Amino acid sequence: MTTTMRAVDIKGDTGPATSLFISSSAPKPTASPGQAVVKIKAFGLNRMDLLQREGHYPLPPQAPKTLGVEFSGTIETLGPDVKEGFKVGDEVFGLAYGGAYAEYIAVSSHMLLHKPAHLSWEEAAGVPETWITATQAMYLVGDFQAGQSILWHAGASSVSIAGIQLSKAAGASAIYVTAGSQEKIDFCVKELGATAGFNYKTQDWAKEILSLTNGKGVDLTIDFVGQSYFQQNLDVAARDGRIVNLGAMSGTKLATAGVDIGAFIRKRVRYEGSSLRSRDEEYQGRLRDRLQEYLPRFEDGTFKIYVDKVLPWEEIVEAHQLMERNTSKGKIICTVD
Template identity: 65%
Template sequence: MRAIGIKGDQGPADSLFIDEIPEPTISSGEVLVKIHAFGLNRMDLSQREGKYPVPAGAPKTLGVEFSGVIEKTHGGASEIDSFKVGDEVFGLAYGGAYAEKIAVSAQMLIHKPAKMSFEEAAGIPEAWITATQALFLVGCFKKGDRVLLHAGASAVSLAAIQLAKTAGAAEIYVTASSQEKIDFCVELGATAGFNYKTQDFGDEILKVTDGKGVDLIVDYIVGQGYLEKDVKCAAFDCRVVLLALLGGVKTQEPIDVASILRKRVRIEGTTLRSRSLEYQKALRDRLVQEAMPKFEEDGYKLFVEKVFSWKDIIQAHKLMESNQTKGKIICIVD
């Protein structure tokens, strides 16, 4: 089958090409899905550059989220009973989505609503499951919390804005690189936003909260002064959830440990791809039970920045690298 490969196994976007690889085989509890579309994620860029540790046993082919049609099933898991050949589905995998077909556990599949396009469905799994993990499983969100979401126009934060609003957040703040992105987030439901290029979001958060700070922070950046400012604007018993290292692994200034102790700030890093199937399935189940009904009712919105043919995968990766997007970049397997 065809799949996106990387010349030399790692490199810049220009090293991507359509390769020929063996079709995956399925084992007990798995299904084979003919992929219609797949979503791009930041981890794909890091993996392409050789900077992302791929989980043991995962395919080296990029991509973790996809939509398509079940082509083959293999018994052995109770979940398989609800899926059959010909079903339109979307799901999350440990890798291998940049391809014509993928072998994936039936436990990580979701039936695609008829009203939802394959392109929209392909952009749900990673963003919405990650947002659910960050807010509820790790961040211990509770009704009335004040929330700060960095990279406000990213797919994860756009999902988190909606999830937090539905769950009863008192205030939702975002950071972004432009007023256009901030306005976009506010229109979706954020209380306010701050341009991290021109404003000290730590000081601004303290101003708008009358010095109280925020109760939950979801941070993808860490470096470039972010973690220091997170601590500055953290409320008492604040939870800071670290999801990625887009701004680097080192802080610009020393961390104020005294503030961490005094305010009882909890800082916790987490990942999703390295988690067990059982852990991921629990998040998948929550998505099905709580979010999918609202997608059906148009209560939640999906944002696709641009749809590419996978033949233009180089351009798709370069667009993601530009940091100019709002929502998902999707590729169609044609």
Template identity: 65%
Template sequence: MLIRKPKEMAWEEAAGIPETWITATQALFLIGQLKANETVLFHAGASGVSIAGIQLAKAHGAKAIYVTASSSEKIDFCVRELGATAGFNYKTQDWSAEVLKATDGKGVNLIVDFIGASYFQGNLNAASLDGRVVCLAVMGGTTLPAGVDISAFLRKRVRFEGSTLRSRDEGYQKQLRDQLVEHACPRFSNGSFKIFVDRVLPFEQIVEAHKLMESNQTKGKIICVIP
């Protein structure tokens, strides 16, 4: 499971790699089966997994990369710093309708979701023909609201799959680790893949770190240093 730290990276940067980049690799390639020239949508665009995923998808030749986020600042970060195609503010916009507009009604091939129930209908609406939705978390709940229309599973042949990483066996995790080392580590070394660290705090301030995370104001990783 070990990965050698690229000598070009500080320890604080290297601490931002696992499990973030491994989770993004799993969602995009092992489960989502992203192909070059396909389109992808990341919810929570400024989160650690999405920041990694945007860079991985771009390097893989994705045709367009969309994000949702809670502020224009986070959307600008995803577009200008990471190279996302466009972003939508879920607080002020109907993001699924905006995705359809941006794709000329076709929808996106792959959606990486952390929200769950409250985004379930929107994900089905925004998915393309033969689209895939990979659900990694359920921050928006687990119980679907009344009136959810699941016809997209038949009409568009949408595939919905959930996954966690820690419950996977060692062989599966090794496969992900090897894929990350082969494809991402050289790009960490030459600087084409970047670890975005929002804040570095001493471990004694772990409570403050959690409060900062819960504020939903960060972009990237919060790293705690143990002396």
């Protein structure tokens, strides 16, 4: 039995997209208690992969060196004490702390789900991180309630695509988005059902939303941008509004001069940062169980999985460069032969 496998590696440990390559000498994982080894069919790309590749992502201690947190495939072996209901040969998809850019991955069976027959390998690989992150932001952190309004920044990103659909199904009073092109805004509004969208390159989205809401603002904002949106997020927050920060694409350091934090007191705004990857298995498992409840909605068409591009993993450099261009609407997926 072979002890090595192919996996995506990084020349010099960190670097640009062009530093990615497929190594043929990575150690093949084995299943510890409670784990399954899955032969990977496809894996999804996430923005954290770009940050990790560049050396800017703080990895949790249990994360392996290899990139990738979501995947689909078949169970090859099972360790002792696995979650009931899984057997060798099962088609599954799931979430991991890392290691998905590879032929095989060892992962807790608590983070696996059976792949429904109506989902392709590519679709299934793009579900776990995306839908679990959106669920965490809305409910576990953002305390979303039916009848509230919500703003999703990066509206055509995979997490916000899931979030818009979740918000609509949960009875949001209004769903607003920001995006960088009219094409993306039209996609969010006409295809996904958002109430309105704003081009952050050409519009003052905070003023537009305040105008539309007669000055009330929004109850919940989900932000991936950070520094450059900090003031506007406070401005657009409704009384008792919540802002959930999941990323800092524009940077993390504020220029304090001119920043008005009065909304924290005047409007009782709550601003909270969060991440999923650093959470323990019990926390992630609760979200995995919530995801399982969504599966019938994928089948009946209530929820849709949007895959923008599928590439063979031999084109991993091109896949990362595509994500860096910020032109995609939905998931970028790589398949493993």
